[in-house]
Amino acid sequence: MLLKPLLAAFGAAVLVTSQALAQAPIVIKFSHVVAPDTPKGQAAERFKLLAEKATGGRVKVQVYPNSNLYKDKEELEALQLGAVQMLAPSLAKFGPLGVKEFEVFDLPYIFPNKTALYNVTEGPIGKGLLKKLEAKGITGLAYWDNGFKVMSANRLLRVPADFKGLKMRIQSSKVLDAQMRALGAIPQSLAFSEAYLALQTGVVDGTENPPSNMYTQKMHEVQAHLTVSNHGYLGYAVIVNKKFWDGLPADIRRQLEGAMKEATTYEKAIAQRDNDMALEAIRRSGKTQLYNLSAHEQALWRNALLPVQKQVEERIGKDLIQAINRETAK
Numbered sequence: 001m002l003l004k005p006l007l008a009a010f011g012a013a014v015l016v017t018s019q020a021l022a023q024a025p026i027v028i029k030f031s032h033v034v035a036p037d038t039p040k041g042q043a044a045e046r047f048k049l050l051a052e053k054a055t056g057g058r059v060k061v062q063v064y065p066n067s068n069l070y071k072d073k074e075e076l077e078a079l080q081l082g083a084v085q086m087l088a089p090s091l092a093k094f095g096p097l098g099v100k101e102f103e104v105f106d107l108p109y110i111f112p113n114k115t116a117l118y119n120v121t122e123g124p125i126g127k128g129l130l131k132k133l134e135a136k137g138i139t140g141l142a143y144w145d146n147g148f149k150v151m152s153a154n155r156l157l158r159v160p161a162d163f164k165g166l167k168m169r170i171q172s173s174k175v176l177d178a179q180m181r182a183l184g185a186i187p188q189s190l191a192f193s194e195a196y197l198a199l200q201t202g203v204v205d206g207t208e209n210p211p212s213n214m215y216t217q218k219m220h221e222v223q224a225h226l227t228v229s230n231h232g233y234l235g236y237a238v239i240v241n242k243k244f245w246d247g248l249p250a251d252i253r254r255q256l257e258g259a260m261k262e263a264t265t266y267e268k269a270i271a272q273r274d275n276d277m278a279l280e281a282i283r284r285s286g287k288t289q290l291y292n293l294s295a296h297e298q299a300l301w302r303n304a305l306l307p308v309q310k311q312v313e314e315r316i317g318k319d320l321i322q323a324i325n326r327e328t329a330k
Contacts, residue, residue: 025060026252028240030086031069031078033192035216039146039274040088040236041065043267047238050259055252061086072191073172080137085244088144088236092173099132104316104324106175108231108305114145114272116328117233125323130237139242141257142264145271146210148230150279152223152288153206158297160184160304169195169207174315176208178308179232183301192217199223210234212271215278220288228279228292231301238264 030048034040048061064070070078076097078084094102104110111117120126121143130140151157153166163183170176172189180187188204192213198204200222207219213234214220238260245253283290293301313321 025058026055026248028059028061028086029064029069029084030061030088031064031075031084032088033067033070033072033075034065034213036063036065038212038216039267039271040144042270042274043144043263044088046266047259047263050262051256054255054259058252059256067191067193071193079239079241082241082244084241086238086240088238090146090171091235091237092171092176094133094237095174096172097136099129099136100174100315101129101132101317101320102237103173103175103312104320105233105235106171106173106179107309107312107316107321108179109302110309110321110324110328111148111233112328114147116330117145117235119327119330120324121235123327125320125327133237133239134242137242138239139245140237140239141260142238144236144238144264144267146212146234146236147271147275149208149210149232149234150214150226151206151208151229151231152214152219152226154224155205156225156289156291157206157227157229158291158293159300166205167203169198169204175308175312176232178311179305182305182308182311195219196222208232210275211278211282212274215282220282220285223288226282226288226290228290229298229301231305 028051030044032040032044036042036045044063044065048063051059051061069084072093075084075087075089076093079087091102091105111120126143133140153168155162155166157163160183163180163185166185167188168180168185169190170180170187177187177189190198190204195207196217196219199207199219206223209219220226248256279290282288309321
């Protein structure tokens with residue numbers, strides 16, 4: 001007599017447990033290395049809001065900024081292993097992974113303006129580059145923008161000769177290494193999270209960054225001079241673990257794609273604004289002297305850095321560099 005009630009109770013418990021498991025949200029851990037108030041940090045939070053709303057809570061996005069979860073050199077491996085589901089690494093990060101073509105974005109002065117840049121990232125060239133990540137177990141979702149970089153150091157940088165002998169922090173990129181050497185500097189590859197301390201202690205003399213990264217990390221407090229050079233571009237690719245992404249229900253994937261599209265539009269809109277505001281905040285701080293290159297000085301920088309394209313074309317691909325040059329010339 002007791003058996004039937006026990007079986008009924010057991011069956012009900014299994015049903016409740018199954019329903020609870022079925023309703024458990026899908027968790028996306030989104031890790032990045034910059035501050036929450038940078039364009040990337042704000043866009044990550046916007047994606048979280050949009051994704052959770054679009055999926056009706058079926059997806060939960062956990063954002064980990066400031067290298068709190070993984071540092072520069074750890075995050076891609078963590079994504080491939082499935083320890084984290086989503087990243088937005090700078091485009092230079094894919095070179096060490098074996099997808100060297102992304103280092104084309106590091107070439108100095110290859111993008112004359114944002115319009116030319118977006119013609120590349122949003123067109124066939126950009127989509128083709130993201131496709132190359134699939135062989136590494138990665139799906140590329142979007143390009144995010146952080147604008148053009150400035151140079152900073154404890155020495156005024158007006159002409160290439162001013163770089164001679166300076167130890168300049170760079171991301172791990174053969175192109176950026178060649179860029180600094182072309183200027184006469186000594187490149188030092190360091191994780192972003194280590195840059196402030198290295199500047200503060202004199203391990204390195206200077207660095208390059210978009211103004212928003214420089215300001216939010218307080219690098220301007222330990223750098224005497226900043227040159228508004230706009231010599232190079234810093235962008236990101238928002239990527240996910242391919243196995244995780246392919247395993248999502250089709251409707252969830254569509255909703256997340258929609259959320260990412262909205263977050264990307266938002267990110268591009270705030271990137272330039274935040275960089276302009278950061279540059280002005282650095283100026284007002286009085287801790288760093290800002291310098292704008294004259295047309296003649298800018299030409300000297302371009303002439304010194306143009307040979308970098310030839311130096312790295314075997315690594316990146318001559319055809320790719322030429323295709324981008326054709327696209328940006330339109």
